[in-house]
Amino acid sequence: MKGLHVVGVSHAYGDNRVLDNASLMIPAGEVVCLLGPSGSGKTTLLRLAAGLERLQKGRIVIDEKVVADEDHHVPPEHRGIGLMFQDYALFPHLNVLDNVSFGLFGQAQNQARRRAMDMLDQVGMAHHAENHPHMLSGGQQQRVALARALAPEPKVLLLDEPFSGLDTNLRGEIREETLAVLKASGVATVMVTHDPEEAMFMADRIKILGHNGTILQSGRPHEIYYHPRHEFVAKLFGMMNRFESVVENGHVEIPLGRIAAKSLDDGCPVEVLVRPEGVTLKSDGGERSGAGAPVDVTSTHLLGHDNIVRVRLGGDEDNGKELYVRVHHAFEPELSKRITAGLDPDYAFIFSLDENGEESGQKTLNEAQPTRPKAAE
Amino acid sequence: MGLLETQSNQREMMMVELTPSFLLEYETLDKDHQQLADIVNLVVKALDDDEAEKCEDLVAGFVKSAKAHFAKEEALLAKAGYPNVKKHQEHHKSLNTQMEHLLEFAKMAGENEMARDSLRKELVFFLMDDVITTDMDFKAFIEAKGNGGDG
Amino acid sequence: MTRKFSWSWFNVWSVGTVLIAAAVAAPILSVLYIALTPGDQIWSHLASTVLPLYISTTLQLMIGVGIGTLIIGVGTAWLVSTCRFPGRLIFEWALLLPMAMPAYVIAYVYTDILEYAGPVQGLLRDLFGWQTKRDYWFPEIRSLGGAISMMTLVLYPYVYLLARAAFLEQSVCVLEASRVLGRGPWRSFFSVALPLARPAIVIGVSLALMETLNDFGTVDFFAVSTFTLGIYDVWLNMNNVAGAAQLAGLLMFFVVVLVLAERFARRKQRFHHTTSKIKAMPGYELKGWARHLSTIGCALPVLFGFILPAAVLGGYAVIHFEAATDTQVFRFAANSVLLSALTAVIALAIGIFIAYGVRLRNERIVKVMARFVSLGYAVPGSVLAVGVLVSLGALDNGIDGFMRDTFGFSTGLLFSGTIAAVTFGYLVRFLALSFGSVEASLAKITPSMDGAARSLGHGPFRTLRRVHIPLIRGSALTAAMLVFVECMKELPMTVILRPFNFHTLATYVHQYASDEQLGEASLAALGIAGFGVLPVIVLSYAITRSRPGYAEKGQPS
Numbered sequence A: 001m002k003g004l005h006v007v008g009v010s011h012a013y014g015d016n017r018v019l020d021n022a023s024l025m026i027p028a029g030e031v032v033c034l035l036g037p038s039g040s041g042k043t044t045l046l047r048l049a050a051g052l053e054r055l056q057k058g059r060i061v062i063d064e065k066v067v068a069d070e071d072h073h074v075p076p077e078h079r080g081i082g083l084m085f086q087d088y089a090l091f092p093h094l095n096v097l098d099n100v101s102f103g104l105f106g107q108a109q110n111q112a113r114r115r116a117m118d119m120l121d122q123v124g125m126a127h128h129a130e131n132h133p134h135m136l137s138g139g140q141q142q143r144v145a146l147a148r149a150l151a152p153e154p155k156v157l158l159l160d161e162p163f164s165g166l167d168t169n170l171r172g173e174i175r176e177e178t179l180a181v182l183k184a185s186g187v188a189t190v191m192v193t194h195d196p197e198e199a200m201f202m203a204d205r206i207k208i209l210g211h212n213g214t215i216l217q218s219g220r221p222h223e224i225y226y227h228p229r230h231e232f233v234a235k236l237f238g239m240m241n242r243f244e245s246v247v248e249n250g251h252v253e254i255p256l257g258r259i260a261a262k263s264l265d266d267g268c269p270v271e272v273l274v275r276p277e278g279v280t281l282k283s284d285g286g287e288r289s290g291a292g293a294p295v296d297v298t299s300t301h302l303l304g305h306d307n308i309v310r311v312r313l314g315g316d317e318d319n320g321k322e323l324y325v326r327v328h329h330a331f332e333p334e335l336s337k338r339i340t341a342g343l344d345p346d347y348a349f350i351f352s353l354d355e356n357g358e359e360s361g362q363k364t365l366n367e368a369q370p371t372r373p374k375a376a377e
Numbered sequence B: 001m002g003l004l005e006t007q008s009n010q011r012e013m014m015m016v017e018l019t020p021s022f023l024l025e026y027e028t029l030d031k032d033h034q035q036l037a038d039i040v041n042l043v044v045k046a047l048d049d050d051e052a053e054k055c056e057d058l059v060a061g062f063v064k065s066a067k068a069h070f071a072k073e074e075a076l077l078a079k080a081g082y083p084n085v086k087k088h089q090e091h092h093k094s095l096n097t098q099m100e101h102l103l104e105f106a107k108m109a110g111e112n113e114m115a116r117d118s119l120r121k122e123l124v125f126f127l128m129d130d131v132i133t134t135d136m137d138f139k140a141f142i143e144a145k146g147n148g149g150d151g
Numbered sequence C: 001m002t003r004k005f006s007w008s009w010f011n012v013w014s015v016g017t018v019l020i021a022a023a024v025a026a027p028i029l030s031v032l033y034i035a036l037t038p039g040d041q042i043w044s045h046l047a048s049t050v051l052p053l054y055i056s057t058t059l060q061l062m063i064g065v066g067i068g069t070l071i072i073g074v075g076t077a078w079l080v081s082t083c084r085f086p087g088r089l090i091f092e093w094a095l096l097l098p099m100a101m102p103a104y105v106i107a108y109v110y111t112d113i114l115e116y117a118g119p120v121q122g123l124l125r126d127l128f129g130w131q132t133k134r135d136y137w138f139p140e141i142r143s144l145g146g147a148i149s150m151m152t153l154v155l156y157p158y159v160y161l162l163a164r165a166a167f168l169e170q171s172v173c174v175l176e177a178s179r180v181l182g183r184g185p186w187r188s189f190f191s192v193a194l195p196l197a198r199p200a201i202v203i204g205v206s207l208a209l210m211e212t213l214n215d216f217g218t219v220d221f222f223a224v225s226t227f228t229l230g231i232y233d234v235w236l237n238m239n240n241v242a243g244a245a246q247l248a249g250l251l252m253f254f255v256v257v258l259v260l261a262e263r264f265a266r267r268k269q270r271f272h273h274t275t276s277k278i279k280a281m282p283g284y285e286l287k288g289w290a291r292h293l294s295t296i297g298c299a300l301p302v303l304f305g306f307i308l309p310a311a312v313l314g315g316y317a318v319i320h321f322e323a324a325t326d327t328q329v330f331r332f333a334a335n336s337v338l339l340s341a342l343t344a345v346i347a348l349a350i351g352i353f354i355a356y357g358v359r360l361r362n363e364r365i366v367k368v369m370a371r372f373v374s375l376g377y378a379v380p381g382s383v384l385a386v387g388v389l390v391s392l393g394a395l396d397n398g399i400d401g402f403m404r405d406t407f408g409f410s411t412g413l414l415f416s417g418t419i420a421a422v423t424f425g426y427l428v429r430f431l432a433l434s435f436g437s438v439e440a441s442l443a444k445i446t447p448s449m450d451g452a453a454r455s456l457g458h459g460p461f462r463t464l465r466r467v468h469i470p471l472i473r474g475s476a477l478t479a480a481m482l483v484f485v486e487c488m489k490e491l492p493m494t495v496i497l498r499p500f501n502f503h504t505l506a507t508y509v510h511q512y513a514s515d516e517q518l519g520e521a522s523l524a525a526l527g528i529a530g531f532g533v534l535p536v537i538v539l540s541y542a543i544t545r546s547r548p549g550y551a552e553k554g555q556p557s
Helices: A042-050 A096-104 A109-122 A138-150 A168-185 A196-202 A221-226 A231-235 B003-014 B027-048 B052-080 B085-094 B096-108 B113-145 C005-036 C041-048 C051-082 C088-094 C103-114 C119-128 C144-169 C172-180 C185-214 C217-222 C227-237 C241-272 C289-319 C327-360 C364-378 C381-407 C419-443 C447-455 C460-489 C492-497 C505-514 C518-546
Strands: A003-013 A016-027 A031-035 A057-062 A065-068 A081-084 A156-160 A188-193 A205-209 A215-219 A241-248 A251-254 A257-260 A269-274 A279-283 A293-302 A307-313 A322-327 A339-343 A348-352
Touching: A003 A042, A003 A188, A003 B113, A016 A042, A016 A057, A016 A188, A016 A215, A016 B113, A031 A042, A031 A168, A031 A196, A042 A057, A042 A081, A042 A156, A042 A188, A042 C447, A081 A138, A081 C447, A096 A109, A096 A138, A109 A138, A138 A168, A168 A196, A188 A196, A196 A221, A205 A221, A205 B113, A215 A221, A215 A231, A215 B113, A221 B096, A231 A269, A231 A348, A251 A269, A257 A339, A279 A307, A279 A322, A307 A339, B027 B052, B027 B113, B052 B085, B052 B096, B052 B113, B085 B096, B085 B113, B096 B113, C005 C241, C005 C327, C005 C364, C005 C381, C005 C419, C041 C051, C041 C241, C051 C088, C051 C144, C051 C185, C051 C227, C051 C241, C051 C289, C088 C289, C088 C518, C103 C119, C103 C144, C103 C217, C103 C289, C103 C505, C103 C518, C144 C185, C144 C217, C144 C289, C185 C227, C185 C241, C217 C227, C217 C505, C227 C241, C227 C381, C227 C492, C241 C364, C241 C381, C289 C518, C327 C364, C327 C419, C327 C460, C327 C505, C327 C518, C364 C419, C381 C419, C381 C492, C419 C460, C419 C492, C447 C460, C460 C505, C460 C518, C492 C505, C505 C518
Parallel strands: A031 A188, A031 A205, A081 A156, A156 A188
Antiparallel strands: A003 A016, A003 A057, A057 A065, A205 A215, A241 A251, A241 A269, A251 A257, A269 A348, A279 A339, A293 A307, A293 A339, A307 A322
């Protein structure tokens, strides 16, 4: 099947293990993001796929051809890959057109030029063909680098933090353009990033790599965000409100409400992570059936499209605990009214704190129980 | 490049094919995988032929077969003494959510274009990445056992 | 289905690097081998007779030159980089000029001026009415002290160059902090600037001392019994290769000490950059006598190290124009240029090959071997010359024996005493120059360039040709030029390795000047110095560019 197939790849630099039995499949036309902190081996995986690094263990297959295993190493120039670097790596001594036609050296010159101009046209850089890289802005360089990587029609495109060099204003725009170009070219794309938002935007599928180089979770962006299987994955997307509790009658109780804990046994100590947008604030709704907890608002921070509100729990237990809340409208607390914080269980995740793990003997802390939180009540 | 061209590209490429790198070289399991792949291709074909209403039954069958396959595989691995069998079991278990989503997509496929797109994509990833590629973890173990597993 | 292409292809670099490194290391290793092989009586004979003399003379020479270059180099560097006085901007580059003069050339010139029959003593005699040598005291130029002075005059720029760079790099902030904390300029210099610059200064002095050990022309002319001279004496006059090699091996000990000092200092140097911010130095505006003293202090080394000798040679060239423009001179000049150009081209090619090999294959063996290649520069020419002779002799004998056994005829000495031997010697010694600068400029190209080119379908060779070479062209040419100029000046190896009756400008100058016929050799000597100015121009260009504030306004301090 066409695309990039990485099977059981492990890699170490000396004693430092950066990849542990990583496998992935990227069909042609799809974008897969490798998301992880620095040192998680994501860039190594990219370099191994590109052939810039010699494979130690496992196998790499591109369009049904084995390009690397323990004995064989097809050099990068024979793999049919495209590569785009964080620093774009445009050749400073060549102009834009020559950069883009650099990979087309087997073709007749005018044919290569035509193809290069075509690509430049696609990324909207045709009018800069004669310029040298140093005359271009970061965003323009990024576009040229993309055109250059795609010009030879690679089977697999590897992107290493392709947007990290751009300032935030530009990033969104370029991201969108890049995605359109990628989808149009039908190439199998692997993108390495440490920015979860970027991965969510670009990816058909996200693969989360942990510190020790294992793949912690794979799935659609939606899956990763709403059904994190690891505490680590849940925390990738920023601040979380953390509670500790114990499973009772198949449920977990926290000050904000009750959540179903399907697959955990009663008595199991758990931690509950609630995304800031999972905390709901209601003014003057205090009389409703005990759901939620009274809170005091300590500060609000306007971010534009939404707000961060800090509130302090006022109950007996967890007295004084601060919560981060994200609300999608301007939030002006009416000081005279009581505010109640509730819970949207779609944004709350339960992980077992039981280190011994009754169910599986050798379970580590990180391998918490997958749960599908059900409606609280 | 036009939108039409793009889509036809994708269609052609989304057909699933178990080329050598996807084979465990253990006949029982490879057969299962092939059977699942056949269903995926039927779904893809149904989507391409504007017969999305067929998807619901097909995907239900797919999920049933997949679960049966997982059970068979776990039993086989346990019997063979595969050391990481627990881990693999948990992996299978963690796919439950995704299978639920597949069923939801299939149900909606008749009327919702986004559901059709997601179904096509997710089904392929689910089979090729989550099921088969992850099974490669124990390929070396099976090979070391030196058992072709015929029958 | 997988092409096994990669291994054989890639290994060109590994195997090539190892082979070249082995060839370059062969002379050094053969010297060490012979030196460590006991059994020859010559050794005990040497030890009981001349060896103590060689050791003490060499040590005195090194100490003298070390102190001399240290004082002149650091002093001028400090003045030029932190003070303001008339002529400062000129001295910044002019202080490098003496580098262009080989020590032996100014040795001939000063001998000519300062000896009994020379103009200075003649003038003194006329002025004071002295009649004979016994009437007055005048320092003997052809002495150890003379040799120290000559070498100091042309070698201090090594210390100057590195110390100046170090002073500039220690960002003004550090110095300003020191002054704000209540230390005056002098105390700031001794308590802050000097300690911070120490690693750079150690490197500079080590380089100057390596050159000192390398010198043959001066000590030969002045009859100062250093190790180098001893090697030549034992080899040329006593005709004893083994003895020469054993002396050379002992000399290597001095070199190893210097190399270790230099390496150690380099390692320390890395930790000395606290901030990378370089601000234009305000400079202490010197006043009164200090201004003039500074100007004079900087002018003297330039005057005695370059202007005066160049003027004297120029004068001689005019006076002895006919003799000096003998057709022979041009033939020798052509020899020099051809030999140097050939070496420069080969050294550059090998330098690029190895530096790129290290980049491609980040393997231990390749890296270690590449270090071997840089070893030659530290080893004195005399030692290398002996090593080249010994190893090429062995190779010749080997080939000869093989041909005689298999084909029944003798090939004789194929390489020994040929141009090839001289070129090989030059390569061993100067490869470090080209390799070093190619490696440094390759390091400035981000590895993602390689990745980009490779992923776009270019193999390692094509990538080198289309990406790296265009990008490093400037510094590669500079490297080739450095090698070229060093070869033009080279004397100690050429003297031993050259074919019979073959002269370069350097050997020609050496031979004529030793026979007190400086007039005839003046044009040739000027020629050598002229080529020597080339790298000074490049260096001073680099200095101007690196001058803080240059980029913004072109209006320094």
